[in-house]
Amino acid sequence: MHFTKDHEWIELDGDIATVGITNYAAEQLGDVVFVELPEVGKVLKPGDSLAVVESVKAASDVYSPISGEVIAANDGLTGNPETVNQSPEKLAWFARVKLADPAEITGLMDRPAYEAFLQSL
Amino acid sequence: MSESDLLRMTVLHPAHLALGARMTPFGGYDMPVQYPDGVLAEHRWTRDQAGLFDVSHMGPGFLTLNAPSGDPDADHAAISALIEPLISGDIAGLKPGQLRYTVLLNETGGMIDDLMVGRPRLPDRQGRLYIVVNAGTKDNDFALIAAAAEGRATLTRADDRALVALQGPAAESVLATLFPEAADLSFMTFRRFDRKGEGFVISRSGYSGEDGYEILIPSAQALEVWDLLIADTRVRPVGLGARDSLRLEAGLPLYGHDADETVSPVEAGLAFAVAKRRRACGDLRGAERLARELSHGPARIRVGLRVLSGAPAREGAEIADATGAVVGRVTSGGPSPSLGFPIAMGFVPPSLSAVGTSLQVIVRGRSQPAEVVAMPFVPHRYVRKA
Known part of the structure; x- marks a missing residue:
């Protein structure tokens, strides 16, 4: 698993990247009550909005860490947004993206580096 | 200098840290936005049991005649005459022990703030008013009130004490463990209680829509009383996050969001706070505009919206009519x-304000269906005693 400084995780299977947010991010958001997912076929660039997660207090964008086309979205989250709090790094993936530029992955953190980054916050 | 360097702390700040609260700057103070239970659980606990809120960032104070005559009614009339020119309410008409929601007005009938003004219960404490204004506006409010009363009455701030709100169906029986007679208070009344030789001001009021109390606590007893209340298994601490979702469901406007200096109390749906006697007496600020809006209707009015599908519509979201024309904005929502389901408050023309009117809210560029619904969204459960 790879991690970004924006507290997203990316799991690679060949050139397919599954993207979600980390335990830390889910904790910071508080109770998630609404999730807006990207449409399949949407072409993302790094920094584009991949999803929107909303707590009682606020709406927060999840920005795409990578380039590529969305090939699947986790529609189960729409009816069960609380999954984002219950299982952020496993069940609550947001989208699968066909990577346009695998080199983008190389700049990301592995888990020990991400844990160290969290300690530094 | 960063904002955090200027943040003030309430007397109860150490209690929030001990409870594991997540803190955020609000109204110039470092305040608990939520505790480990989280906003949803805190919200529901308040509706089911009792939530305890630190609202010490707000502005409690007392306005006291410098030279009372000793005649209780004359002294109440005299102190009322000093504050009434600033506000929309009938203070002279308050009964002893009564608290009133009212509005500070500017010269054009816009809202400088909303506030509570109370008349003390006992004959020997007349010629004095208990006043509670909002956190972000309190310095200006207090300056206006002090200036209007200059030479005749003295404003004493009490925002160095703790002000807590205990809200929810269990509030009465919980508070009775400390102050048995508080159970006798009716909604929008208040009185002084003594504990360990110091005065507490307890009002049956709040901003959650539930029964409950607001309690002004001497600073030396604040942490002790907070801990005593929290120790009751029916009570949990509730942060500003749930305070906001509770007051939204209760249909109560939040100053700075649903009201500001451009908004009149009539537009804000607070015409009830513009007292009949004051409309007639000629010293009402913005009287011309308020009279016009009361007789012909305002240009816009605050309504409640139910978002029928899609994402929550939050502050700033556009409101459109059935044809897609933008007719107003959401001022609070979530x-x-x-x-x-998502609910919101916003301003629309009166022609689109009837319950059942179909509207749209624009969220992230997308139109979502919404409908005007009656407020409060969740019924109030205030307790009125005979």
Whole structure:
């Protein structure tokens, strides 16, 4: 698993990247009550909005860490947004993206580096 | 200098840290936005049991005649005459022990703030008013009131004490363990209680829509009383996050969001706070505009909206009519934990304000259907005693 400084995780299977947010991010958001997912076929660039997660207090964008086309979205989250709090790094993936530029992955953190980054916050 | 360097702390700040609160700057103070239970659980606990809120960032104070005559009614009339020119309410008409929601007005009838003004219960404490204003506006409010009363009455701030709100159906029986006679208070009344030789001011009031109390606590007893209340298993601490979702469901406007200096109390749906006697007496600020809006209707009015599908519509979201023309903006909104769907308040023309009117809210560029619904969204459960 790879991690970004924006507290997203990316799991690679060949050139397919599954993207979600980390335990830390889910904790910071508080109770998630609404999730807006990207449409399949949407072409993302790094920094584009991949999803929107909303707590009682606020709406927060999840920005795409990578380039590529969305090939699947986790529609189960729409009816069960609380999954984002219950299982952020496993069940609550947001989208699968066909990577346009695998080199983008190389700049990301592995888990020990991400844990160290969290300690530094 | 960063904002955090200027943040003030309430007397109860150490209690929030000990409870594991997540803190955030609000109204110039470092305040708990939520505790480990989280906003949803805190919200529901308040509706089911009792939530304890630190609202010490707000502005309690007392306005006291410098030279009371000793005649209780004359002294109340005299102190009322000093504050009434600033506000919309009938203070002279308050009964002893009564608290009133009212509005500070500017010269054009816009809202400088909303506030509570109370008349003390006992004959020997007349010629004095208990006043509670909002956190972000309190310095200006207090300056206006002090200036209007200059030479005749003295404003004493009490925002160095703790002000807590205990809200929810269990509030009465919980507070009775400390102050048995508080159970006799009716909604929008208050009185002084003594504990360990110091005065507490307890009002049956709040901003959650539930029964409950607001309690002004001497600073030396604040942490002790907070801990005593929290130790009751029916009570949990509640942060500003749930305070906001509770007051939204209760249909109560939040100053700075649903009201500001451009908004009149008539537009804000607060015409009830513009007292009949004051409309007639000629010293009402913005009287011309308020009279016009009361007789012909305002140009816009605050309504409640239910978002029928899609994402919550939050502050700033545009409101459109059925044809897609933008007719107003959301001023507060979010998911309703009690109802399970998104709700919002916003301003629309009166022609689109009837309950059942179909509107749209624009969220992230997308039009979503919405409908005007009656407020409060969740019924109030205030307790009125005979």
